[in-house]
Amino acid sequence: MADSLQPYRGLFVLDASQGIAGPYCASLLAACGATVVKIEPPAGDWSRGLSTREGTQSVMHVSFNRGKRSVMLDLQEETGRAAMRKLAARADVMLEAFRPGVAKRLGIVPEAGKPDVVFLSISGFGQQGPNAERPATDGVVQAYSGMVSLNIGADGIPHRTGQIMAVDMTTGLSAMIAVQAALAGQAQDRAAGTPPQRRVLDVSLMQSAAALMAFNVAEAGLLGGVPPIANTPSGTYQGSDGRWFMIAMLREPEFHQFCGIIGRPDLAEDPRFAGFAARHEHREALLPAIRAAIATAPAAEWVRRCQAGRMLCDLVNTPLDWLADPHAQAVGAAVPLDQPGLGTLPFPRLPGLGSWSVPAPGLGEHTEEVLREIGL
Known part of the structure; x- marks a missing residue:
């Protein structure tokens, strides 16, 4: 039953983000039926160059870009920006993950989308405030937010939470929740006979990290200090x-x-x-x-x-x-994905969404096809 959950079929998502958080959100929308076009620069999303890779494809890129169409555009050139404007004018949802101000210079702004577009910006510290211009990574935000201080190892040293991109992926999930809430709000508008309004969403790695530690932040704030570990000797x-x-x-x-x-x-x-x-x-x-x-x-x-x-x-x-593990195998917890260029990869099922298994695109694989569709 879960395999048939495609509530966003017919929704057009324009993904101008790179890395993990934004692409993960867009890939989840694709898993729910949306048509997702990923805009990549000539060098490609930087995640194509990390982890095990072959040519321009990598396991990291596949993990966060399954189910999309890749369009390669040079947004430093007017022809690239013109194509971007035509695609944006059709977008129901737009995602960008540039540092604040960069997207505006490239023309990736809410006004470029449909009148009722859901426009999502993902950044390290948010679109406002003293740190808005600062670059950030998962590890840096783990340190800034206090997460590292909560992860004291047996060596007595505070550590980043392993190789798992905890903040990046939590930000992607937070972004997905925010987009779904905005789309649900638009559905309510339509049901009430009111024209749906444009929604502009600001999701940051910093806020997502803090939300992941809501209990710890609240208790420390209440006590005015770091509380003792609650379950020694766990x-x-x-x-x-x-x-x-x-x-x-x-x-x-x-x-x-x-x-x-x-x-x-x-x-x-x-x-x-x-x-x-x-x-x-x-x-x-x-x-x-x-x-x-x-x-x-x-x-x-x-x-x-x-x-x-x-x-x-x-x-x-x-x-x-x-x-x-016998239990993981018995319940089909991982689904094989045949990814061109890499081979067969085992991906965990998406919780509640079932055995969705769609490859990630090659760099610029759909450029000519998509540009032809918009008359370019």
């Missing part, structure tokens, strides 16, 4: 075989249960460790004792024991482990 532990596993504890009895499983019931009786706050305060005494106990058996054995007790626990898998 976290990752290494078994005797070198593999890691994750254990999560949400309720006090789970700590007592865990101490029994690892053969250290005495830790649960120690007054220094009576309660989450106390355990956090005395973590330098508690955590080495837990690690020493866990180092006596393989990670999978600890997972087996914890899961037998209905505790929240699992092995730390690699993406390949996940792809090979």
Whole structure:
């Protein structure tokens, strides 16, 4: 049933963004049935040059540009800008991700679209404010927003959230939500017999990162300081075989249960460790004792024991482990995509949207076709 969700069939989306956030939003619109034309400069979207690649195609580019048509335009030339204007005049939704002011110089503005266009700008810090002109990346915004400070490793050092583009992808999802809300508002206008209005949306990496940490920001603001970690000793532990596993504890009895499983019931009786706050305060005494106990058996054995007790626990898998897992395979969690130039790639299903599997375009693959359609 989810495979048939195509609510935006007939919607024309003009995607003038590059990288991850904007292209991801536009690709999700394509998955929902929209016709998406991606505007690329002669050098192509910079994501074509990153990650595993062949020619002008890369895994990163494919990940965020599936289901689109690629039109190569040089917006530094008048002929390119003229083609852009004709495409913009047909757009129901327009996306741009230039630094504030650049899109205006190129003519990518709300007024260039239809009278009821949904115009989305994605930037690092938003279209207004002292930092509006600053360039930004996922890692920089993770640091600026406070996210890095919340990700203290076992080495005591604050880290970026791994190789996952957490802020970039969250911004893409936030943009998709904002566009859908704007389209729903237009549908309400039409239902009420009112001409739909132009919607101009401002989505930033900074605001998306903060929204991802809403609970942490709210609690720190309430207390006027950084609160203690709420669920010590939850976290990752290494078994005797070198593999890691994750254990999560949400309720006090789970700590007592865990101490029994690892053969250290005495830790649960120690007054220094009576309660989450106390355990956090005395973590330098508690955590080495837990690690020493866990180092006596393989990670999978600890997972087996914890899961037998209905505790929240699992092995730390690699993406390949996940792809090979019996549950992931049984539910078809990944869908193969035959991508010209790269081969077959396994992509996770889009949650709620089903097994959408459409390749990404080659650089400028549809330029002549699309320009012919608009009379150029």
